[in-house]
Amino acid sequence: MVGHEMQHGGEEHPPSTIRQYVMTGVILTVITVVELFLSYSSLPHGLMVSLLIGLSAVKFVIVVAIFMHLRFENGLLTRLFMFGLVLAACILLALVSLFWNDGTDAVGGIPAGQEQSAPKH
Amino acid sequence: MAAAHAETQHHTTTGIDNRKLLMWIFLASECLFFGSLISTYLIFRGDSIVGPLPADLLDIPLTSTSTFVLLMSSLTMVLAVFGAQHNRLGLMKGMLLATIVLGLVFLGFQVYEFRHFAHLGLNLGTNQFGASFYLLTGIHGTHVGVGVLYLASLLVASARRNGLGKEAALHVDIAGLYWHFVDIVWIVIFTLIYLIP
Numbered sequence: 001m002v003g004h005e006m007q008h009g010g011e012e013h014p015p016s017t018i019r020q021y022v023m024t025g026v027i028l029t030v031i032t033v034v035e036l037f038l039s040y041s042s043l044p045h046g047l048m049v050s051l052l053i054g055l056s057a058v059k060f061v062i063v064v065a066i067f068m069h070l071r072f073e074n075g076l077l078t079r080l081f082m083f084g085l086v087l088a089a090c091i092l093l094a095l096v097s098l099f100w101n102d103g104t105d106a107v108g109g110i111p112a113g114q115e116q117s118a119p120k121h
Numbered sequence: 122m123a124a125a126h127a128e129t130q131h132h133t134t135t136g137i138d139n140r141k142l143l144m145w146i147f148l149a150s151e152c153l154f155f156g157s158l159i160s161t162y163l164i165f166r167g168d169s170i171v172g173p174l175p176a177d178l179l180d181i182p183l184t185s186t187s188t189f190v191l192l193m194s195s196l197t198m199v200l201a202v203f204g205a206q207h208n209r210l211g212l213m214k215g216m217l218l219a220t221i222v223l224g225l226v227f228l229g230f231q232v233y234e235f236r237h238f239a240h241l242g243l244n245l246g247t248n249q250f251g252a253s254f255y256l257l258t259g260i261h262g263t264h265v266g267v268g269v270l271y272l273a274s275l276l277v278a279s280a281r282r283n284g285l286g287k288e289a290a291l292h293v294d295i296a297g298l299y300w301h302f303v304d305i306v307w308i309v310i311f312t313l314i315y316l317i318p
Contacts (some may be wrong), residue, residue: 035312039317053317056311063304064301067199067304068298068302069294076135080145089156092157
């Protein structure tokens with residue numbers, strides 16, 4: 001046991017009291033309340049979206065790192081999960097940028113503003 | 122705690138119990154699954170020709186409440202894992218039960234929301250928003266339902282003599298990973314669907 005502790009002396013350990021987990025839950029709740037107020041605020045759209053995505057990323061990281069103990073686990077698990085997460089983010093960005101910039105998915109396959117020049121059948 | 126953990130884990134070349142490794146691989150693949158569903162929603166939600174549209178229906182205060190419920194279920198879940206790892210079986214059972222109840226409350230909110238939207242004219246085939254919204258949130262709700270059954274099976278096993286045995290902490294830990302994943306998916310869905318106009 002002593003040897004085990006010495007071997008892992010430099011590692012971080014998960015929270016050892018219930019109070020630490022409860023405080024993490026309180027922080028998550030506060031962030032959610034802030035998000036709620038932000039969504040009703042009159043901030044510029046771009047700023048609001050950036051803040052909301054940033055706050056939700058903070059919540060995401062807190063849950064994964066502390067509640068799922070990934071911060072304290074073997075690095076292999078972190079790499080595995082990050083691989084799936086980064087791949088998913090790439091898929092999301094690729095699909096969204098592809099379809100949002102594609103005028104041919106407009107109604108009837110005619111890009112907006114070009115309806116009159118299209119041939120009529 | 123680490124020593125107690127080591128006793129219950131099989132020796133593997135990675136140093137990680139294979140069952141736990143499998144759950145993390147599964148969760149990584151689930152990232153891709155939900156990433157595709159969220160992409161589909163983002164692409165289709167603005168393309169509806171007929172209403173109702175997101176702005177007509179989405180109720181942020183109601184969903185914020187259900188989000189809070191799911192966040193609290195993550196807290197109770199991690200306390201259940203804490204109880205299992207510290208041989209506090211009473212805490213583990215109580216927190217497992219609390220997590221199940223909170224999961225059911227979340228599902229209740231979702232059923233109410235679906236029925237309300239259907240009453241207002243949004244069904245799976247109404248428009249592209251309806252199709253992608255019900256698909257994404259419905260599949261997430263299904264995951265919550267599976268999680269509730271998973272936790273209920275652990276609770277029943279913990280009530281039986283030698284039901285969970287020496288590996289109780291590992292079983293609850295792995296179930297906790299699944300439950301927290303369902304929570305983080307909802308964190309993303311809540312922000313992208315409900316909060317961002």
